[in-house]
């Protein structure tokens with residue numbers, strides 16, 4: 319097992335596209351590290367560079383103590399799982415698993431032991447004698463994961479491995495992957511554009527945007543204090559409300575009159591935006607204490623809660639998370655109140671977190 323260090327990675331494709339501008343990552347031995355970002359932000363290119371499937375233009379990659387810049391994929395001792403299963407269609411599960419080990423020339427008893435171990439971990443026992451066309455999508459993906467496991471690599475690299483599964487299976491597989499990684503303790507780098515997946519899986523998450531890392535942190539850190547306006551708008555479902563504010567009389571006040579507790583260390587003389595999570599706001603009866611006038615634009619039912627979209631102070635898209643028991647009709651005049659602690663605050667011009 320091994321940690322992975324990526325230093326000043328830059329990748330420009332032959333057609334001139336810069337996919338990775340500058341990426342530094344320090345991934346711990348045994349860590350489940352997630353790279354998260356929108357389509358085209360450079361996650362896959364970074365992962366493929368770690369795997370050796372893509373040569374970086376500049377920058378260094380170390381796996382354990384080894385500088386692997388010049389090593390072909392097969393010599394990097396990593397296993398990669400893609401969103402497409404890529405099983406051999408003519409081989410039964412047990413032979414799909416054994417294939418990479420036989421290719422390495424391992425003795426037969428060792429091959430059998432390792433296949434049995436991987437089958438146990440991924441619960442493939444009843445499927446060992448089936449060919450891929452008799453496996454469901456989820457089963458095929460479990461076989462693909464097991465095939466990565468049998469090699470006992472120093473690290474797993476996963477590129478959106480659950481994308482092609484339906485929602486329920488995806489949730490199950492997520493749990494399996496997390497459990498498996500914990501049990502094996504093997505370093506894993508996991509690429510996704512799905513923030514729920516990132517939040518539920520990662521020990522730490524790197525948020526990428528336009529070929530750069532915007533933030534690295536635990537799921538809680540990334541949720542509580544997004545490092546930039548980009549991260550604030552990307553993390554959370556629905557994401558934070560971004561509300562223009564001014565500092566006046568030691569208070570943080572929005573144009574529509576909403577008063578927020580200012581966080582310590584607020585800079586002066588800058589244009590500021592407060593990031594307020596939908597759960598830190600409350601829709602009230604009009605005129606309720608501490609509320610400002612607002613109007614319900616729409617309500618989105620999300621199972622056990624409602625997201626109210628309200629128009630307040632000229633901003634028509636303020637989102638508020640409320641329990642199902644609180645009901646207001648569309649167009650109803652309501653109050654809007656802040657219930658949380660101090661919000662996070664961003665500089666409008668630099669787009670960075672300032673307090």
Ligand code: ATP
Pocket residue numbers: 331332333335336337338355356357358359360361362363364511
């Ligand atoms: P996605 O989630 O859509 O896979 P990503 O974050 O993984 O996106 P990359 O696949 O790394 O992003 O691509 C980053 C940028 O590089 C994109 O603009 C993409 O179009 C471009 N790109 C990727 N591969 C190549 C290539 N072989 N040649 C030229 N440009 C490429």
